[in-house]
Amino acid sequence: MLDKCGMNETIVTISGIIGIIFVFWFFLMKKEKKEVAVIGSVDIIVEGGYSPEAISIPKNKTTKLNFIRKDSSSCLEEVVLPDFKIRKHLPFNEKVVIEITPKQTGEFKYSCGMNMFHGKIIVTD
Amino acid sequence: MNKIKKTFSIKGMHCASCVLIIEQSLKKVDGVSEANVNLVTEKATVAYDSDKVTDDKLNSAVANAGYKAFIKEELQSEDKERAEKQKELKDLKFRVVISLTLGALVLWGGFPTLMDTSPSILKNFWIQLLLATPVQFWAGWVFYRAAIPALRHRTANMDTLVVIGTTVAYGYSAFVTAFPQVVQRIGTEPMPYFDVATIIIGLILLGRYFEAKAKAGTSEAIKKLIGLQAKTARVVRDNKEIDIPISEVVIGDLIRVRPGEKIPVDGMITEGDSSIDESMITGESMPVDKKNGDTVVGATINKSGSFVFEATKIGQETMLAQIIKLVQEAQGSKAPIQRLADLVSSYFVPIVIMLAIATFVVWYNLGPEPALLYAILNTVAVLIIACPCAMGLATPTAIMVGTGKGAEHGILIKDAESLEIAHKVKTIIFDKTGTLTKGEPSVTDVIAFDNGKENEVLRYAASLEKFSEHPVAMAIVAFAASLGKSSSHPLDKAIREKAETEKTELFAVDKFKANTGKGLEGEIIIVGSPKKFYFGNRALMKDISIDLGAHEIEIEKLENEGKTVMILASDSDLLGAIAVADTVKENARQGIEELKKLGIEPVMITGDNFKTAMAIANKVGITRVLAEVLPDQKEAEVKKIQAENKIVAMVGDGINDAPALAQADVGIAMGTGTDVAIEAADITLINKDLKSVAATIRLSKMTMKTIKLNLFWAFGYNIILIPVAMGALYPSFHILLNPIFASIAMATSSISVVSSSLLLKRFRLNGTQTKSLV
Numbered sequence: 001m002l003d004k005c006g007m008n009e010t011i012v013t014i015s016g017i018i019g020i021i022f023v024f025w026f027f028l029m030k031k032e033k034k035e036v037a038v039i040g041s042v043d044i045i046v047e048g049g050y051s052p053e054a055i056s057i058p059k060n061k062t063t064k065l066n067f068i069r070k071d072s073s074s075c076l077e078e079v080v081l082p083d084f085k086i087r088k089h090l091p092f093n094e095k096v097v098i099e100i101t102p103k104q105t106g107e108f109k110y111s112c113g114m115n116m117f118h119g120k121i122i123v124t125d
Numbered sequence: 126m127n128k129i130k131k132t133f134s135i136k137g138m139h140c141a142s143c144v145l146i147i148e149q150s151l152k153k154v155d156g157v158s159e160a161n162v163n164l165v166t167e168k169a170t171v172a173y174d175s176d177k178v179t180d181d182k183l184n185s186a187v188a189n190a191g192y193k194a195f196i197k198e199e200l201q202s203e204d205k206e207r208a209e210k211q212k213e214l215k216d217l218k219f220r221v222v223i224s225l226t227l228g229a230l231v232l233w234g235g236f237p238t239l240m241d242t243s244p245s246i247l248k249n250f251w252i253q254l255l256l257a258t259p260v261q262f263w264a265g266w267v268f269y270r271a272a273i274p275a276l277r278h279r280t281a282n283m284d285t286l287v288v289i290g291t292t293v294a295y296g297y298s299a300f301v302t303a304f305p306q307v308v309q310r311i312g313t314e315p316m317p318y319f320d321v322a323t324i325i326i327g328l329i330l331l332g333r334y335f336e337a338k339a340k341a342g343t344s345e346a347i348k349k350l351i352g353l354q355a356k357t358a359r360v361v362r363d364n365k366e367i368d369i370p371i372s373e374v375v376i377g378d379l380i381r382v383r384p385g386e387k388i389p390v391d392g393m394i395t396e397g398d399s400s401i402d403e404s405m406i407t408g409e410s411m412p413v414d415k416k417n418g419d420t421v422v423g424a425t426i427n428k429s430g431s432f433v434f435e436a437t438k439i440g441q442e443t444m445l446a447q448i449i450k451l452v453q454e455a456q457g458s459k460a461p462i463q464r465l466a467d468l469v470s471s472y473f474v475p476i477v478i479m480l481a482i483a484t485f486v487v488w489y490n491l492g493p494e495p496a497l498l499y500a501i502l503n504t505v506a507v508l509i510i511a512c513p514c515a516m517g518l519a520t521p522t523a524i525m526v527g528t529g530k531g532a533e534h535g536i537l538i539k540d541a542e543s544l545e546i547a548h549k550v551k552t553i554i555f556d557k558t559g560t561l562t563k564g565e566p567s568v569t570d571v572i573a574f575d576n577g578k579e580n581e582v583l584r585y586a587a588s589l590e591k592f593s594e595h596p597v598a599m600a601i602v603a604f605a606a607s608l609g610k611s612s613s614h615p616l617d618k619a620i621r622e623k624a625e626t627e628k629t630e631l632f633a634v635d636k637f638k639a640n641t642g643k644g645l646e647g648e649i650i651i652v653g654s655p656k657k658f659y660f661g662n663r664a665l666m667k668d669i670s671i672d673l674g675a676h677e678i679e680i681e682k683l684e685n686e687g688k689t690v691m692i693l694a695s696d697s698d699l700l701g702a703i704a705v706a707d708t709v710k711e712n713a714r715q716g717i718e719e720l721k722k723l724g725i726e727p728v729m730i731t732g733d734n735f736k737t738a739m740a741i742a743n744k745v746g747i748t749r750v751l752a753e754v755l756p757d758q759k760e761a762e763v764k765k766i767q768a769e770n771k772i773v774a775m776v777g778d779g780i781n782d783a784p785a786l787a788q789a790d791v792g793i794a795m796g797t798g799t800d801v802a803i804e805a806a807d808i809t810l811i812n813k814d815l816k817s818v819a820a821t822i823r824l825s826k827m828t829m830k831t832i833k834l835n836l837f838w839a840f841g842y843n844i845i846l847i848p849v850a851m852g853a854l855y856p857s858f859h860i861l862l863n864p865i866f867a868s869i870a871m872a873t874s875s876i877s878v879v880s881s882s883l884l885l886k887r888f889r890l891n892g893t894q895t896k897s898l899v
Contacts, residue, residue, distance in 0.1 A: 009490045016486035020479045027475035030279040041176045048274020064176070073271030074213070074337060075282055075514075080457060080521075085540060087457030087521075091209050097175065114517030115467050116282040116474075117275070 035122050038063060046079070046090060047071040050110075050119035059123050062101045069093065078113030081121075087113070132170045134195040134373050135162065135187060143192065150190035154182050169194070195373050210341060217334045224264035224330060227256045228323035235320045250302040250317050257319035261295045265326040281474035283514050287329055289478065290508035294864065295322040297501055313495040318502070325509055325868040332872020336514075339879040342886075343522045346529020347456070350449050353405050353424040358389035361433060378436045382427045390423040390436045391443045397432030401425050406444060407812035408534035448811075451537050455528040456521075460541035462832055463520040466839070470516045477511040477847065484851045492852075499852075502864060506850040510867035511843060514875040519835035522882035527828035534890050535796075535812030536821050543807035547791050547825035549772040553720060553818060554751070554763060554785075556777035557731035557738065560795055561745055561815070562707035564778070569688055570704035574676055582701030586693050588632040589645045589660045640665060644691065659694045663734055664753070666692055671699060687740030689733055713745040716815030721746070723822055730754055730762055730785075759785035776818055779803035793818060820890040827888050835878045842874045 035054035036042070041064040045051045048071055057063040067079055069090040080087045084100050102108070102123040111118045135147060144162045147169060151160035156177030162169045171183060180196045187194035233239050234247025246252055262269075268291070271284035298317030301308050305315030357368045361379040371389050374380070379395065382388050388401070398416040403409060403425045412428050415421060421434050424445045440446065481504045488500035524541045531538050538544045555561050571579045634647040635655065644661010659669055666673065671694050673680060680702055683690045688704040717727050730751040731738045738752035751762050763785050766773050772790045779786060779794030783805035786792030794806035795813045803809050810817040850867055854860035 012489045013486055016482050019482040023475055023478045023482065026279055027281055027478075028472065048271070048276070049278030049280050051278075053278070071271060071274055072267060073275075073282075073284060074333065075271065075284070080459070082457065082459035085454035085457045087453070111467075113521065114514055115463075115470050116513060116517060117278075117280060118471070 032120075035120070040064065041066060043068060043095075044119070045070055046076050048073075049117045053118075054120040054122065056122040056124050057100075057102065059102055059105050059125055062099055065098045065100065065121075067096045067098065069096075075114050075116050076112045079110060080113060080115075081108070081110040083108040129173065129175045131173070131183075131196070132168055133183075134370075135167055135169050136193045136195065136373070136375075138162070138167060138192060146190045147187055147192055150186045151183065154178055154186045157183075193375075195375075210337065214334065214337055217330060217337065220264040220267070221327060221330045221334055224260040224323060224327035227260050228320065228327045231256050231323050232320040235317065250298075250305075253317060253319045254299060254302050257295060257298070257323045260323040260326050261291060264330060265291060267330070268326075281478065283474070283512070285474055286477060286508045286511055287325070289481070290505045290864070291322045291325055293501060293508075294318050294325070294505050298322065311497065313497050316498070321502070321505060321864045324865050325505075328865070328868040328872050329509075332868075332876060335872075335876050336879055339876060339883060340518075340522070342883050343525040343879065344456070344529070345886075346526075346532055347449065347452055350445065350452065350532065354445060355387040355389040355424060358436075359383075359386075372440070374436050374439050376436055376439055379433050380436055381431070381433050382421075383431045384427055384429055386427050388421050388423055388425050388427060388434070391438035392421055392434040392436045394419050394421060394432050394434045397430055399430035399432050400428045402428050406448070406535065408536075408817075409812045409814065444811075448532060448537060451539065451809075452528055452532045455538050455540050455544070456525045458524075458540035458542065460520055460524055460545045460832070462545055462829070462836070463541075466516045466519060466836060469840070470513050473511070473513045473516070473843075477508065480847065480851065481507040488852065499861075503850065503852050503861065505864040506862045506867040507847060509864050510846050510850045510862065510871050512839070512871045512874045515839035515842060515878045516836070518875055518878050518882075519839045520832050522879050523828050523831040523835060523885060526882050526885040527824060527831075530885060530888065530890070531821070531824050534817065534820060535810060535814070536817055536824065536890075537809040537811060538821075539807050539809075543791055544825050544828055546772065547774065547808070547822055548829045550725060550774045550791060550822060551771045552726045552728055552766055552769075553774045553776060553793075554728045554730050554766065554789070555747070556759075556775075556782050556785075557729055557733065557741060558707060559778045559781075560776055561713050561729065561741065561747075562709050564707065566689070566705045566707040568703060569706045570683060571701065572679060572703075573701040574699050577700055579701070582693050583703065584632065585649065585658050585695070585700065586660045586691065586703050588634050588649060589637070589647050589658060640668070643668065657696055660691055662689075662691065666694060669694065669697075671697060673699065676702070681736065684734060684736035685740060687737055687744065689737050707741075709741060709744050710813075710815060712814055712816050716818055717746045719816060719819035720822070723819060723826075725822065728766070730759055732756065756781060757784075760788045763788045774818075776815075779806045779809070793821065816891075824888075824890055827885060831882055831885050835881055838881070839874065839878055842870075846870060 033053050035056045036052040038055045038057050042052070042055055043066045044055075046067055046069040067088070067090050069076060069092055072092060076090070078087060078089055079098075081098070081100070084102075086098055086100070088096055088098055090096050100121075102121075105123045105125055108121045108123065109118055110121065138144065138147070147162045148160045151157055151169065151171055154173070156174040157171055158174070159172035160169060169187070183196055184194050230247055231253050233243040234249075235253055240248055265287075268284040268287045271282070272288040275282055275285060298319045301315045301317045308315045355371055358371055358374045358378070359366050359368050359381045360374065361381055366381050374390050380389060380392065382399075384399070394415055394417050396417065398414070400412040400414050401421060402412045403422060406422055406425055415432075420437075422445070423438075423443045438444070441450070484507050485500045485504040488503050489496050492499040524544065527544055528538050528541070531544075558564050558566075571583050573579045573582045632649045634649055637645065637647040639645050640661065644659065644665040646657065646659045648655040648657055650656070659665055663673070673692070676699060680690050680692065683702070683704040686706070688706040690702050690704050692702045693700040720727050726749065727747045728749045728751060729738060729742045729745075729747045731741075732754060733741075733752055735750065735752040738750045742748065742750045754762055759782055763773055763775055767790070774791040774793055775782070775785050775789035776793045776795065777786055779792075786794060786805040791808060792806045793808045793810060794803040796803070796809050796811035808821055810821070846862070846867075849860070850862045852861055
């Protein structure tokens with residue numbers, strides 16, 4: 001009986017360690033997706049995150065970011081682009097157009113209202 | 126392709142052929158797929174590809190056809206957002222009621238002490254499964270619907286934690302119900318925990334319901350501002366007064382406003398006068414008297430008289446629209462203090478999941494019997510108690526309420542960073558003219574030296590000054606001009622008498638030169654030959670090596686009274702002096718006193734000489750004075766004070782002192798006219814009230830206090846309660862956290878953060894605050 005229990009404990013411990021490693025790898029080691037080059041306008045689907053997650057846009061040109069929220073989670077109901085001073089409510093299943101004209105190059109992150117989901121805008125020359 | 130439809134007004138149509146012409150012109154625009162114009166409603170509806178077509182293109186298409194389109198972006202359609210929010214709240218409420226009702230039944234039948242009183246049917250595991258399943262997969266579907274797509278993005282949020290926690294509890298219970306003998310075989314009593322899963326879902330949904338309601342309050346200021354806008358305007362066209370929607374008002378329209386009505390757009394009074402309540406824009410409660418030539422601001426209320434004004438700013442250009450834009454931008458910006466919360470929240474959920482796994486392993490291996498049950502319940506408690514939302518909400522909700530509160534009182538904050546820095550300000554530099562004083566100087570004394578004539582002094586001085594745009598110069602020219610017209614300008618009696626007998630005419634000036642910060646020079650032809658005249662301050666006299674000699678006493682006396690003295694000299698002769706004084710603003714002294722109470726050192730900066738500057742400084746209660754500072758040196762003076770390791774704010778008009786405002790850690794501009802978006806300023810005070818400077822600092826301090834409290838609560842909550850849920854107190858005190866209590870704590874934590882931010886609304890900017898905040 002003791003042996004059996006010991007085996008259970010070993011299995012639970014090993015499974016636990018594997019589980020922790022898996023969680024670490026799955027959430028924290030994810031590779032950043034290659035950015036999608038955008039000229040003029042892009043549809044960004046808001047569902048469990050932003051797709052495409054990273055976009056690259058040209059400097060000094062107006063780009064339309066069309067956010068379409070398909071996720072009912074209240075966490076995603078707002079999108080915040082702090083570098084562009086934009087906080088917009090995204091009505092469910094509706095296209096919200098946000099126009100930005102970046103004046104400098106670099107990486108600009110945006111997120112949901114509670115900063116749980118993230119997207120990235122890379123501005124290039 | 127982004128196909129959208131837009132309806133806008135068209136003016137100038139009078140027959141059916143107009144309709145056709147406009148339709149054809151619109152359809153020619155590349156990207157327009159459909160255009161319908163209605164003659165009766167005077168509106169066009171156009172379907173087009175928004176990637177190709179802009180408002181400008183539509184405007185010019187209509188203009189090319191000879192008509193005018195009014196494509197105005199609405200301020201913001203808040204109605205839709207509100208309707209959606211209400212629908213969401215209604216749906217949430219329904220889910221809460223169902224899940225808590227079913228949950229209560231399951232709890233009654235399953236919770237150790239309660240179950241003794243419950244009917245036997247509720248104790249049946251299969252009945253409990255039946256009651257718990259709709260709660261788990263219908264009411265709780267909102268969590269799955271959010272967590273599953275997030276997992277696809279390899280992201281986890283609060284929903285992920287709820288899903289894992291409740292699924293573990295539900296899954297284990299369903300397994301126990303279906304295979305009790307298996308559980309029994311491993312030495313554990315076959316006891317389901319459907320109550321844990323159902324009540325957690327019910328309570329978290331309830332928390333979300335209250336959170337959504339509270340969050341709506343944080344953006345109330347914007348909604349209020351949008352609601353201020355007038356809907357219609359009574360326009361005078363062809364001598365007839367007609368009511369038209371505000372979007373159809375064009376610049377130059379004459380608009381009639383009757384008593385009690387709202388002024389629709391910004392403009393200038395052309396006929397009549399009135400007293401206007403501008404409190405909704407400036408926060409100033411006293412009505413302002415306005416007459417012909419004065420500017421009026423849209424959304425303010427006409428109290429008494431009827432008047433006509435000419436529209437000068439419409440649509441997005443109006444002061445109200447600019448204010449809304451500025452507040453929206455500030456609410457979209459991020460405060461530096463949020464960085465830590467941002468960093469933590471990006472790792473938080475995965476770490477909690479890892480801790481939950483570790484909890485399971487430790488309890489299973491080292492916990493008392495039944496170890497499996499302890500392991501499961503504590504794992505669920507860890508997953509449920511963790512609340513990343515509170516951290517995410519801590520800063521932005523306070524910033525939203527804080528900036529909104531400022532806007533209500535005429536304090537417009539450009540971004541969250543400015544609001545944050547303002548609370549650290551130790552020194553505030555005030556520009557003198559137009560900031561501490563009214564900026565409307567008037568001539569008080571004209572002195573002629575050595576038996577000269579006062580009006581001659583004035584005549585030469587005014588001739589030189591007419592080229593200058595400095596407010597002092599304008600006062601002198603206005604004074605001189607008024608002499609000939611015997612106007613009601615407040616004149617010195619003796620001068621007026623002389624002026625009446627000897628009407629002042631200005632000379633032609635040659636070789637005019639302005640010496641910045643010092644004065645003017647130019648040549649005037651006297652009896653056929655040119656003579657050089659100088660008119661300026663002591664510095665100018667020093668430059669041309671003129672000694673004030675015996676007249677020093679007279680000049681000094683005027684300066685000691687706080688008057689700016691300009692000295693007139695010709696070649697090497699002293700001719701006279703003109704004193705100009707500016708009046709100190711009513712609230713200046715009080716505003717400075719309030720700052721001192723906040724422990725902030727006020728400093729005055731001016732181009733005036735030290736004596737004049739000190740006289741004004743004494744009137745307002747400032748002891749540190751930076752006098753004789755040329756306009757281009759102000760920025761350097763700000764730098765000098767910054768070098769004393771002080772966070773410096775600069776208060777000015779935002780135009781003449783833009784570089785100094787930009788150099789300061791916080792640039793505060795006193796609003797001028799109807800322009801609120803002052804480029805160099807971080808904060809604009811549209812009420813022009815100096816007490817608002819202290820109010821701004823207080824608002825910043827209070828907002829930062831709220832943010833710090835929120836962050837302390839949000840971090841502290843998680844740091845303390847996660848270990849408790851893991852069982853940290855069990856070895857010493859045998860205290861464990863029931864997952865149901867974990868869900869109550871979690872739901873309360875984010876509501877409390879939002880509520881704490883909402884308390885900022887009760888903070889009174891005039892220096893006192895409600896008891897609830899103390």
